[in-house]
Amino acid sequence: MIRRAAGTVLVVALTVGAACSDDSSSNRNSNRNSNRSSQDAPSATTAGQGGPTSAGVQAADLATGLEVPWSVAFLPDGTALVSERKSGRITAITKQGGGLVTDATHSRRREVQRLPSSDRGEGGLLGLAVSPTYAKDKWVYAYYTTDDDNRVVRFQLGQAPQPILTGIPAGQIHNGGRLAFGPDGKLYVTAGETGQRANAQDLKSLGGKILRIEPDGSVPKDNPFPGSPIYSYGHRNVQGLDWTTGGQLYATEFGQNTWDEVNRIVPGGNYGWPLVEGKGGAPRFIDPITQWPTSDASPSGAVIPKHSAVPQWDGNFLLAGLVGQRLWRVVLSPEGTVVSREALFENRFGRLRLITQAPDGSLWLLTSNRDGRGQPSQGDDRIVRLTAK
Numbered sequence: 001m002i003r004r005a006a007g008t009v010l011v012v013a014l015t016v017g018a019a020c021s022d023d024s025s026s027n028r029n030s031n032r033n034s035n036r037s038s039q040d041a042p043s044a045t046t047a048g049q050g051g052p053t054s055a056g057v058q059a060a061d062l063a064t065g066l067e068v069p070w071s072v073a074f075l076p077d078g079t080a081l082v083s084e085r086k087s088g089r090i091t092a093i094t095k096q097g098g099g100l101v102t103d104a105t106h107s108r109r110r111e112v113q114r115l116p117s118s119d120r121g122e123g124g125l126l127g128l129a130v131s132p133t134y135a136k137d138k139w140v141y142a143y144y145t146t147d148d149d150n151r152v153v154r155f156q157l158g159q160a161p162q163p164i165l166t167g168i169p170a171g172q173i174h175n176g177g178r179l180a181f182g183p184d185g186k187l188y189v190t191a192g193e194t195g196q197r198a199n200a201q202d203l204k205s206l207g208g209k210i211l212r213i214e215p216d217g218s219v220p221k222d223n224p225f226p227g228s229p230i231y232s233y234g235h236r237n238v239q240g241l242d243w244t245t246g247g248q249l250y251a252t253e254f255g256q257n258t259w260d261e262v263n264r265i266v267p268g269g270n271y272g273w274p275l276v277e278g279k280g281g282a283p284r285f286i287d288p289i290t291q292w293p294t295s296d297a298s299p300s301g302a303v304i305p306k307h308s309a310v311p312q313w314d315g316n317f318l319l320a321g322l323v324g325q326r327l328w329r330v331v332l333s334p335e336g337t338v339v340s341r342e343a344l345f346e347n348r349f350g351r352l353r354l355i356t357q358a359p360d361g362s363l364w365l366l367t368s369n370r371d372g373r374g375q376p377s378q379g380d381d382r383i384v385r386l387t388a389k
């Protein structure tokens with residue numbers, strides 16, 4: 001079996017270790033993989049220790065030796081672009097010969113771009129997105145921290161980045177950074193309050209918001225605040241979002257030291273920070289649909305799988321927990337209420353930055369064990385590919 005030291009990349013490895021702390025809060029002493037034996041096979045794994053619905057899920061390392069991977073976006077041919085926060089590097093993972101990544105043992109990696117991001121605190125190269133009309137325009141989008149701001153750029157691979165939205169506040173903490181194209185073709189951008197709590201309620205600041213822009217960076221005519229990219233506000237630090245098949249947006253949010261949140265996002269909505277954390281019950285704010293103690297979640301990336309390779313999770317809101325070191329599965333009702341929640345893979349892979357769906361339907365988990373807050377094991381950071389057995 002191929003196995004390489006951290007620093008190179010690729011395929012399959014074993015894991016040992018533990019991790020702690022997030023983009024805020026507490027320490028945890030966990031024994032990651034205490035219930036996982038060393039496994040060499042790419043198809044290694046899982047026997048449902050996280051809960052009944054993961055019993056039928058196979059987890060295999062797709063790539064190892066990454067350094068703080070933060071985001072993945074897919075080109076139309078199935079090539080995955082992976083951002084690494086500290087280095088500003090974008091790596092392409094393709095199946096040998098190109099095309100869809102379907103077999104870990106055939107995946108390859110190469111650096112395709114390096115962006116001039118500033119590695120400050122929790123900042124750096126964060127979100128990536130691929131144009132929905134990539135075949136025509138070849139645009140790749142990125143969100144990164146500079147010495148002066150956080151910004152959204154677009155570029156064609158190998159070319160210089162062109163800023164399309166600048167002046168998002170930047171700081172040592174709470175830089176937001178997730179990018180996603182909505183079903184409406186607009187680009188959604190999550191911006192943290194950078195530790196300046198007042199930003200979140202200030203409609204003149206882009207911090208502490210979910211932003212919505214056109215693919216060229218201009219403001220859509222139907223945004224809730226005319227002339228402003230602000231879509232929703234009163235956020236602390238949002239790093240995960242996705243839409244249901246019906247087009248409803250949901251987002252994760254880091255709490256300070258009490259409650260992490262999942263919110264049902266509506267245009268113009270005020271989600272309360274810093275006046276309330278978690279469910280406050282005040283009519284002027286929109287309460288989260290569910291919340292956790294920050295030690296159990298600290299949720300970053302999220303996905304709502306659709307026709308995925310793990311069909312038992314389709315339509316659920318899945319969120320990757322850093323401090324919580326687990327994947328949370330939230331079952332949503334059509335009305336947007338929470339039917340049930342389930343913790344999966346607890347302490348198994350360490351800190352989790354992202355869960356996303358690949359074009360082949362598999363779900364990819366990104367670890368964040370080399371960010372200074374975890375305890376990396378051999379092979380970290382890694383991308384773990386999930387499919388139903």
Ligand SMILES: [Ca+2]
Pocket residue numbers: 234261271272273276277278286287288
């Ligand atoms: Ca809130």
